[in-house]
Amino acid sequence: MRSARRMLALLAGTTMLAAPALAEGPADAAEAAADAVDVGGSGTGEILVTARRRQEAIQDVPLAISVVDARAIEATGSFNVNKLTQLQPSLQFYSTNPRNSAANIRGLGAPFGLTNDGIEQGVGIYVDQVYYSRIASATFDFIDVERIEVLRGPQGTLYGKNTTAGAINITTRAPSFSPEGRAEVTIGNLGLVQAKASVSGPLVDDKVAIRLAGSSTHRRGTIFNVTSGNHVNELDNLGLRGQVLVKATDTLDLTFAGDYNRQNPECCAQIYVRTGATQRPLNRQFAALAAAFNYAPPSTNAFDRLTDLDTDLRAKQVIGGASLRAEWELGSGSLTSVTAWRFWDWDPSNDRDFTGLPITTVSANPSKQDQYTQELRYAGTTGRFDYVIGAFAFHQKIHTDGLQVQGSAASRFLLNPGNVPAGSSGCATPTTNACNPAVLNGLRAVNDIDFKNTSAAVFGQLTWRVTDRLRLQPGVRVNYDKKSGSYISTVTTGAGSTTLNNDQRGVLAPQSYSPKFSDWNLSYDFTASFDVTRDVLAYATYARSFKSGGINLSGLPLDAGNNPILSAGSVKPEKVNHYEIGLKTQFFDRRATLNLSGFWTEISDYQATVTNGQLGVLRGYLANADKVRVRGFEADFSARPVDGLSLYASGTFNDHEYVKFTDAPCPPELSGGSTGATPSAPGTPGGVSPANCNISGQWLPGISRWAASFGGEYALPTRLVGADGEAYLGIDGSYRSKFSSNPSRSAYTDVAGYALANVRAGFRVQDGWDLFGWVRNVFDKNYYELLATQSGNTGLIVGQPADPRTYGATLKVTF
Template structure:
C-alpha cells in the first residue's frame, strides 16, 4: 500500500510539473480576499483557499507565529489559554483530549480504535493520534482553530472542530533566528532557524529546537523531582520554484520526547457513599491492611510516593510533499504524506508506594499515509469552488501488559491468603492488538456570489471507510497454578477470570456517508459580515480493541452531528476594532462513550445516548496603532447529555446501584464559562530601540473531568496570568525579555480521575506552577 500511495503522489506531482512548463509565462489570478489586510488580520486557508480570517464566514480564530513567540506559546496547552472555546486535558501524551465547545473526546480515555472529535492538522496533514500534537511547536507561521463540525474539506470528518498548524515555509530572502531561554524549575529552551536561497529557483529552511522543563512534583521515595520533560525536534524543508506558476515544498521532520511522566497526587479520598453509609473497604482501610501509611492528603504540597520509576519515550517523524500548480483562474494542489509515531511508556499504575502493580505499559506503533489532490478557483468570480479527492491509510500496533504485584491480593481482595496470593501475585495479562484502517473521500465546496453582498456556500463530502481490528489477550506469562490443590486452584482461577481472561477476536467496520454544510453570508457593509450555517457532520465508527465481555460486539458505530450557527464578523473604527460573535447549537447522536451493561457486569465503549452543546462566543481585538494590540474573548457553553441512561456510576454509588442515569447532566470536559484577555504595548525609546510589555489572562469555570461525573472529580475553576516585558534593539534584530507564566503561582488541577478497585481514591494531575525566566532572541 505504501508503494501505491507513493506512486499516486509522485504521479500527481509529475503531472503538475509537466503542465507548469507549458504555463510558465502565465500569471496567477489575483486573490481579492487577500488584496488588503486590516491591522492584525491574518491570511488563512481554512477553506483551502487564501482568505483573510475576517472574510471567512465561519467561527475561526487565527494566531500568527510572531504573536505565539511573543507570548511564549510553545505547545497547544499554552495556546489554549488564548482560545476560550478550547480545553486540552493531558494525563500523558497518549491520553491527550482536545475539546472545542465541550465536544471532542471522552474524558481522559484513549483508545486507538476511535478518533478524536477534534482534528489536528500540520501543514495540511491530518494527525492520527492527539498525542502527536504534544511536541513543542516552533517556527510557526500561524495556528487556525475552526469551531464546529468539519465535514467537507478536511482529511477526516470531525464533529467538534479542527486545529490547523502551519509552519513557516522556506524563503528566497535570507533569514536567521536564534533563541535561548532559561528559567526557574529547570526550564531551558533553544531554537535555531535558518532560511534562504540555494539557487534562483530553490530555497531551504532548517529548524532545530530543544526544550526542557524541570520537576514540579517531588517523589518522596527517590527524593527526586519528577514530571520532567526533554523535547527535541528538527525540521528541514526545500522549496522548488522553477516558474511563476509552480512550486513544490518538501518537508521532513523528526521529534522526540523523554518524560519522567506522569506522577499524580491524591487530592481526595471517598469514605462514604452518597447516602451517607460507609464505603466498603475504603482506601485508608486497605492501606492499613497492607501496612502502608500513605502521604497526607495535601495535593498542593506536590508530593508523590510511587515506588517504581515512570518514564515515557515518544518519537515521531515523517515526510510531506506539497505541489501547487497555478492555472488561469485555478490552482491544483497535491499533498502527499507519510508519518510514524511511537509511544513507549513505563508506568507505576497504582501510583503509590505499594506493589499492587509491578509492571504496566502500553506500547503503540502508529503508521499513516495520506494523499490529497484538489483544484480550487482563484481570483474574482461568480462561483468559487474547491473539488478534490482524499486517501488515508492507517496502521496501529499496540502491545499492552499489566502485571499484578505482591500487594495486590490484600489491597484488591482484602487478604493475602493462599487463594488470593495464588490468584493475583504475579498474575500477568498481555494483549496484542492491531488496527488497519483505510478511507477514501471525494469532496467539493462551491460559493455562489449572488450579489456583491450575498454569498451562498454549499459543501458536500462522500466518505468510504473500512477498519479491521484484531485483539488477542493471554495470561500465559502468569505463574502456573495448575499443580496447586483444587481447594486453592479452583477459587484462584475464578478470581483470575474476573481480572483477565484469555480472549481473542477480529472485527471489521465499514461505513459510507455523505456530510456537508450550507452557509449563507451577507455583507451589510464592507466591514460587517453576518452568516448562518447548517452542517451535517460525522465521526467514524471504531473498534474497542479492549477485552469486551462475551456476547458484546467490539465495534462502535459512527457519531452523527447536526450543527446550527449564526455569527457576525465586523471590522470597525477604520478596521482597527475587530468584533466577532456567534451563537451555536450542536447535537450529536449515537455519542461514543463508555456504558455499563448490568446483565454482564461489564463496561465498554459503544454508542450510548445523545449530547447537545449550545452557547455563545464573543471575540474582540483592538489595535489603535502598531504600538497597541489588545484582545478579549469569552465563551459560554451549555453541553449536556440529552440521553444517557445506562452510564456507569461514580464510586460514591458503589454497592447502591450499578447503572446511573446522567441525562440532563453537564458532559465532562465542558466548563460553562471560559474567558481570555490581554495584550501588548510597545514604547519607542531612543534611536532604533523600543520597549514592550504584555500580559495574558485566562479563566475557566469548574468542570467535571471524569466520564462517570463523580462529585469528587470536579475541577474547580481557575484563572491564570502570564506576563512579559522586554527591549528590542536595532529594529528588533536583538530582543531580550523577561517572562512569568502563572505569575501568581495559582494551584490548580488539569484533571481528576477515580482510581481502580472501588477504593474511593481520587488522583489528580497538577497544572504548572509559576515559571519565571529570560529569553534572548536574535534575528537576521
C-alpha cells in the same frame, strides 16, 4: 530494515519538505490571540488565512476561526497545544500522558478518558496541510510556526479527514529565497532551558530554497518522587524540521518536508488528592486498605507535589515523517497534491495504582504506528463561483504489545473478602482469596493488539456570489471507513499457569476477539453570508456531519461469568447536527474588531469512553450515549485604540449535557456495592449499587460553562544600549469555570474553576533582537488539570496539579 528505511526517509526529509505559508505580516501578540485583525499596527491591515483552502482575509471567512501568529506564540510561551488553551477559550486539551491526550473544540472531538486506538478524533490536526492522526503530536513543541488557525465546528467539506468538531491548522514558515535566520533561547526556574533556531536561503538562485529548524526543551519535573528521589513530570523534547521548495516551473511549486520529534521525560504521575466514600464495605475502601499495609501517602495535600510511586515512569515517543506537496496553477485555479507518510513509536511505563503499594507493578502498552495519506484538491473561480473539490485517502496501521502485572497488594485491594464483622479488617482469618497475596501476585496479562484503518472520501464546497453582498455556500462529502482489529490477551498466574480461578479472571480476563467496522456516510453543510456594510459580515450555517464508527481495542467488559461481551466490540458512528450564526465586525477605522457567534450542536450515538465497573479493570472501553448537546455563544474582541497599545478579549459560554444516556456507568459514589433491587444512597459503605446509571441531563466531562482569555500590550518607542526600539509591557489572563473530570459526573471529581495571569516586559529592536522577562501563573494559583479515580472503586481520587508559578527570560535574535 524498518529502522533503516525511517532513517533514510528522515535524512532525506531533513533537507526537504514543508508548505509555504500563504499569509504575510503577523499581527501583534495581543491581537493575534483573538479572532481579529490589525497587521503591523497600521490600523488598516488584515490577517490572511487559508482556512477555506484559499488565501483570504479572516474577516471575510463566514465561520468561527481564531488565529494565533508566531509573535503571540513566542511572547506568551504557548509552545504546544496545551499552552495554547490559555489563549483560546473554546479549545480544551487534557492529557495524562502523550498517548492518553484529547484535544476538543467546544467540548467535542474525543471522548474524555483513556485513549482507545479504535476510534477517530473529531478535531483534525494539520501541519502544512498534512493530517496528523495521533493526538500525541500535539504534546510536542511547535517548530518554526508562522501561525495557527483554530476552526470551530464541522469542517469535513473542506478538509481531507473528516473533522466533526473543528480543526487546528498549523502553518510553518516557508523556505525563503532571501537569506534569513532566527534564534531564541529561554532560561527559567525549574531548570528550564529552551532553544529554538531556524535558517533559510536559496540553494539554486531563484529556483530552490531550503529551510532548517530545530527546537529543544528541558525542564525539571514539578512533582518529587520520594521513592526514586527524582522529580517527575519533566519536559525533555527535541524537534527537527527540514524543508525544500523547488520552483519547477513558473506555475508549479514542489515542497518537500521531513521532521523528527523525540520526547523522553520521566513522566507522567497522577498523585493523591482525596478519598470519597463508595458503596464498598468500609474494610475495602482506601483508608482501611492502606491501614492494613501500614501505608500512608507522602502527603495528603496534592500541592505539596509529592508522590511515592514505585513503578518506573516513562513517556518516550518518537514521531516523524516526510511529505511532498505539489501546487500547480492550472486554468482558473490551482491544483494541490499532498502526499505524506508519518510514524509514531510509543514506549511508556505507568504506575496505574497511583500509590507506593505493589498493586499493579507493570502497566505499559508500547505501540508503533504508520500512516499514509494522499490528498488531491482543486480550488478555482469561474464567474461568480468559487469552488474547492477534492479527494482524500488515508491508511493507518498500529501494533501494540501490552503488559500488565499485578503485585503482592493486589489481592487485598481488588478482591472481595466476603462478609466480615463490622470494624474488622477482613483478613483476621485468611480463608478467602482476598486475604491471600499469592492469588493475584504475579498475575500477568500479555496483550497483542493490531489495528488497520482505511478511509477514503471525495468532498467539495461551492461559493456562489449571488450579489456583491450575498453569498451562498453549499458543501458535501462522501466518506467510506473500514476498520479491523485483533485483540489477544494471554493471562498467566504468578506460577505461570493459564488455568485461572474466577477471581483472577475478574481482574485480568483472557480475551481474544477480532472486531470490524465499515460504513459509508454522507456529510453536507450550507452557509449563507451577507455583507451588512463594508465592515460587518453576518452568516448562518447548518451542517450534517458524521464521525466514523469505531472498534474497542482496550479489552471488553465482562459478563456475570467473567467472559468478554463481544457485542461491545464496536461502536456506531456519531451523527452530528450543527447550527451556527455569526457576526464579524470592524469599527473605529478598523482599529477594533468584535466577532460574535452562537452555536447549537447535537450528536446522536455519541462515542464515550466509559469506566469498566468491574473490580480490578484499569482501562475503559467505548460505548454510545444516545444523545448529547452543546450550545452557547462566543465573543472575540481586539483593538488598537492608540499607537503602541493593543488589547484583546475572548470568551465563551457553553451549556452542555447528556440529553439521553440511560445506561451509563455509575460514578464512584454509587459503585462497588452489592447488587439489589433498591440502590442505596450515594456513598453508603456496604450498600447496594445500581447495575448502571441514568445520567441524562448531567454535564459532559471536560467542559467549562464559562471560559475567557484577555490581555494587552503597551509599547513605547525608546533607545537602549545605542539601539532604537521599543520597551513594552504585556499582560495575559485566562479563566475557566468548574468542569467534570469523570465520564459520569461525580461529587469527587469536579475540577474547581481557576483564573491565571501572566506578565512579560522587555525591549525589542525591529528585525533585530528582543529581550524580555516573563512570569507565568503570577499568583501561583493551585489548580488541577484533571482528576481521576483508582481502579476498583476504593474511593481514592488522584489528580494532576498544573504548573506552579514559573519565571524566566527569553532572548530572540533575527538576522
